[in-house]
Amino acid sequence: MATPYAKLPAWADYGLIPLINLTVAFLVSGLVVLLAGENPVKAAGILVSGAFGSGSGIGYTLFYATNFIFTGLSVAVAFHCGLFNIGGEGQAYIGGLGVALVCLAFDTVFPWWLNFPLAILASAALGGAWAFIPAILQARRGSHIVITTIMFNFIAASVMVYLLVGALKPLGSMAPQTRTFEAAAHLPKLDWLITMFGFKLRSTPLNLSFVLALVVSFLVWLLIWRTKLGYEIRTQGFSPRASRYAGISETRIIVITMMISGALAGMMALNPVMGDQHRLQLDFVTGAGFVGIAVALMGRSHPAGIIPASILFGMLYQGGAELAFEMPNISRDMIVIIQGLVILFAGALENLFRPAVQAFFGSVLHEDVRAAPIASGESH
């Protein structure tokens, strides 16, 4: 039976609704700024110009965005299989171990262009391996992936503390971190990319990982929409019954998907570890795994949505830091509140305004929409 809601045209679905959500998030954030006793319009100005107003700002924004692209893709791939991977944080952390091991072992042996692919493989392998155990528990025993991946975040954190105060720490050092890698394990910076557009800048951490993130985004699109494996992942995600009917092994597809998801999260470590800090530090992931969830939700699990969503969150990170610096009444914690509001409206309350928009389209724009039953499978 026809529902009273019209199907939205794609531009409204992917453009208008996120925009409305975002606007509301910023309006509410404005109230928070007002409560703190600052001018919200001025605050918004500082936020945007801090993120995009200078070459350095852009560099930092894209550096943060790189992290979120990887973790966002990780969450998105799992979403397509109907799995909620909350373990990006831990998988990225363990992925960092892979990067560090390659760098520590080969930074005096190989040139950077050989260390880079090795580090990619190592980070993906360890990130994937970390996702393997929750995956097999879900597939074989039905242990809920949300619970197990959260627990594996804690285990990952403990493992890394153990290693960073023990085996990985240089003798005599008091800091819980590895030694600094030699130059052959540093990724090339992309500062030239920004100067090319006419910006002047001091050094930023933006590095080759950003390009890798864009390439991987394309590969994820290829995987999900153009390969047999992606077809099976989506079938499983939309309808486990149809998947069994089609002869797709549930165990196999869950394990493979989770390992790809873990590998993508693991590759996030390349950016801070090999591209910026050049050593493995405690807690280098700093919440990127969780931001990935918001990015994937906001980007509708599509790489073309995840990249802009990541840049938005990169802007909040970078511009937020500037804002906390410029406005004494706005602390670092208030930036977290603003980020939380964006996650709330763009992620958790994604469908808040959808009925109203659909009703509007249904009544006003008859000619370019076609009424369709809302299939239950679409509601992810």
Added chain:
Amino acid sequence: MPAPAIELTGINKSFGPVQANRDINLTVEQGTIHGIIGENGAGKSTLMSILYGFYQADSGSISVGGKPVTIHTPNDAIAIGIGMVHQHFMLVQNFTVLENVMLGAEGGQLLTGSIADARAELHKLEEAYALEVDTEAVIEELPVGLQQRVEILKALYRGAEILILDEPTGVLTPAEADHLFRVLAQLKEQGKTIVLITHKLREIMAITDNVSVMRQGTMVATRKTSETSVEELAELMVGRHVLLRVEKGPAHPGDVKLAVENLTVRDRRGVTMVNNVSFEVRAGEIVGIAGVAGNGQSELIEAIAGMRQAVSGRVLLDGLPIHVTGSADPAELRRRGLAHVPEDRHYTGLVLPFEEAENSILGYHGQAKYLKGPFLDIDAIRKDAAAKIEAYDIRPPNCRLKSANFSGGNQQKIVLAREMEQDPTVLVVAQPTRGVDVGAIEFIHKRIIEMRDAGKAVLLVSVELDEIRSLSDRILVMFAGQVAGERGPDATEGELGLLMAGITDGQEAAE
């Protein structure tokens, strides 16, 4: 002459650009049974939902008993004496009959007093209309026929003078359906007015006084039932001449292609759903499995198709065993020539958010012709899908449209095209025309016969007795997980009905 029970004038209702009801006029006389028929999507349910207050009409007026009324909510409808029995029952599964009947009419915070009143009232109703149900029984333990009776009681308890029944016989055995019709006749005698929505023409002929036919949102005709015929009604529904009886020649059975031996299947809770079932299907014949839904047909099919593990027994496909008690894999069975049209096309046979072309390879997506290495060969898949759309007249003919946007009949054709075009040895078809409109039913039946004539072994499962009788060369009736009996295609409905109710040959002789 008394004022008509219901008078709808100029009802219009649109959902976005789709006009579900277009300028509908309907008059239902008091104390009659009025049938409303039409294909899926003709607007019957929308019209009744407007009458029952689920939707508001965009324009038009409603009169009940000669007085104009406005109905905004189901409560308004109940207040003016309209009751509705839905196709999918609106009952709380773990409540008793009494609690369900009282729900929404508790009359106070404390239930003690009202429970006693309700019980007395309910007993009075049961007696008056011969609708006996144990008032203390829990709903989930009652058979479907009795659950439906509770729905009717619920409506009567609220003082319904007009009763709307939406596809009431879909879930009933022929005997239960007959009983329902007797109840309806009795209600009519007592002066109640009944509106019966159905797509089964025979029911219309059997019990209604008047019948209205809907097509594509409009009311195309209203007839006195005694002055019309099944043929005329079918033609009015579809808008062209329809062949109701499938034409088929005699079967020429060949070798056994599918053999089921002592198959036993349990469900998740460990309840035996299929109990020691054996039969065979030969090349070039259609074996039909009849039975009321829930008697093990679904589990039987799923076990044969490798989707559900059996406890014991053997299944031979073209002489070679299928590992039904272990690792039978639907993908491997497909390669061996077993095609399966599942009973639930929405969540099993199709992935609704997929494009039509993507669904046209579901289960066969590993075949070399659809792949280029690890990649899907999108061009080949779309070309293949377009060819099937053409051959099976799937509408709209757009292989890039989301499958959810096709009508039920066309969705079913997508599944049939996929499974039949693989040139299988054995075709297992479950509920091929459930929720499918009359025009498409004719097409689907013809295709199934063509498969048989092409020498395929066809196993057909359906709860529609007419379908089983018109297509099958042999009929097996399942009851409580067992084959209650086998009959030829000329078995009468009464004969099959007895088997469906579990009265087997031995018992029959004893009686």
